[in-house]
Amino acid sequence: MSTVILLYTRDLRVHDHPALHEAVRRGDRVVPLFVLDPEILSRSARNRIHYLRDALADLRAALRTRGGDLVLRTGDTVTETLRTAERTGAGAVFLTRDVSAAAQRRHRRLVDEGGRARVDVREFPGVCVVPPLDLTPAGGDHYKVFTPFWRAWERREWRAAVPTPRRVPGPGDIPVGRLPGASLLGQGRGELSPDVQHGGETAARKRMKAWLAGPIGDYEERHDALAAAATSRLGADLRFGCVSPLELARAARDHPKGAAFVRQLAWRDFHHQVTAAFPEIARRDYRPRSTRWRTDRDGFDAWREGRTGVPIIDAGMRQLRHEGFMHNRARMLTAAFLTRELRVHWVHGGDHFHALLADGDIANNYGNWQWIAGTGNDTRPNRSFNLLRQARRFDPDGAYVRRYVPELAALSGAEIHAPWRLDRPPGGYPPPITAAEGPSGG
Structure with a gap:
């Protein structure tokens, strides 16, 4: 009897899943496995862990309706995968190919250590x-x-999309493990947003x-x-x-x-x-430039907390904290404000987004931050953003700002998007901050 381990990572579905399709086609027994890796969880936003818990519960239910189950383990992903292979007699591990630096390291280890254990490792499309x-x-x-x-x-x-399996051969008598409880949220970063989206296929x-x-x-x-x-x-x-x-x-x-x-x-x-x-996209300039970044702790904190005194920026940052999500246009504007106006390094902004976004994805988050900062794939690295013009164009009546900045709820769109230098900001709203003239640095 042939046994295949299907290692789930960030492909938590049964529809159009090439690795699952091939595992079911080739294996007499299929062991769908997800490893709760503390090292990965410690770098994950609580909002993503919240989504992950929903997704794992939904995935287990979907597999069980097809005769299978989801095996859950805690520990180092490669170690637990090969330990499960040894226990079940699996000769192969199938997984979906991913691109981050961590995913590439994981694959190299799986191939190297799996080879020594006579376990074949195969990657499939799907991300x-x-x-x-x-x-x-x-x-x-x-x-x-x-x-x-x-x-x-x-x-x-x-x-072509692959068909959804009607039946998944069960993993046998191996203990499947319990779904993670709410305590898992304690391993993550950032705060849990009150209106974060629920997850699952x-x-x-x-x-x-x-x-x-x-x-x-x-x-x-x-x-x-x-x-x-x-x-x-x-x-x-x-x-x-x-x-x-x-x-x-x-x-x-x-x-x-x-x-x-x-x-x-x-x-x-x-x-x-x-x-x-370029797997270092979250830490190194894709296109190095001679930008003189500033260390501005107060400005960065004001930006994070949505109290810059610039309404469209504060609305975006407060939406992020409240929902674990931000509108894409607001992501561009808030990133431009931090990197172009305050001249704070894009890594700090990208890390803050990554600590809160439920959709936080290494490639998209940091790729877009570098694009805005002028160090990435933008063909116009010196592109400028007129934030006031953008606010008037994409939030003309001020509805977006009023939704997230209650201090300005009584103002009209014209009043909200008047020049920011208000002599007497309403409702305790702060005056606009400017770039600190502190030392260059990270």
Whole structure:
């Protein structure tokens, strides 16, 4: 009897799951395994751990309805995976390929240590629409600019979605372990947002179907409107693989007005192929520049807490704390304020976002921060952002600001987006901060 371990990482679904499909096809017994790795959890936002708990419970239920189960272990991922292989007699470990530095280290260890234990390790697609590095330019290992990547991505023939297994052979008599309780949240970073999104494939697929059934048709015209519910809110579902990006992209591509949304999925793939080639994206400049960063503890704290005195910035930062989510346009503006106005290093901003975002993804979060800071893949690294003009354009009546900054609730949009230098800010709202003239540094 052949036994295959299916190592789940951030692909927590049963629909369109190539590694699961192949494990069921090849194995007489399949051991779906998820390892709660303390080292990874210690770097994770509490909001993501909240989502993870929901996703694991939902995944176990989905596997059990198909005759299988989800085996849960705690410890080092590679050690626990190979220990489970030894206990079950598994000759193979299947997993979905990922791109972060930690994922690449994990894969190298699995291959090396698995080889010594005579366990075959195989990776499968599933994190992106087009697998990272499957598209490469002539004379290079990855695309450094989005537009040529986008053209190649559009021309690429996508893989077919694999069928959802009706039956998953059970893992046998191995103890499956308990689902993690609320105490798991204590291992994470940042605060738990009161309105953080619930997770799991069942909820994610409902959100996907609702998005495709109507709102996607207005995406191109309304996605930048800060107060509108005009974005998919599928970021966390994609980050944890509770929605297949390929399945979503195929459905969006078939929608008569889905092209703008499909382009955003291409951006996601773009940042993943950059990270696959440059796994230090969360710590080192992709394109080093001679920017003189400032150490501004007070300014950084004011930015984090949403009390900069700039309404559109404070609204975005308070949305992040309250929901574990921020509108994409607000992400751009808040990042521009920190790096361009306060001149604080992008790593600090990226780390703060990563400690709160339920959809926090190494490739997308830090890739976008570097793009804004001028050290990443932007072809115009000196691009400027007129924050007042952006606020008036994308929140003209001030509804977004009033939602998250109650001190300004009595003001009209024109009053909210008047020049920031208010002599007497209303309701105890702080005056705008400016860049500190402190020493350059991190």
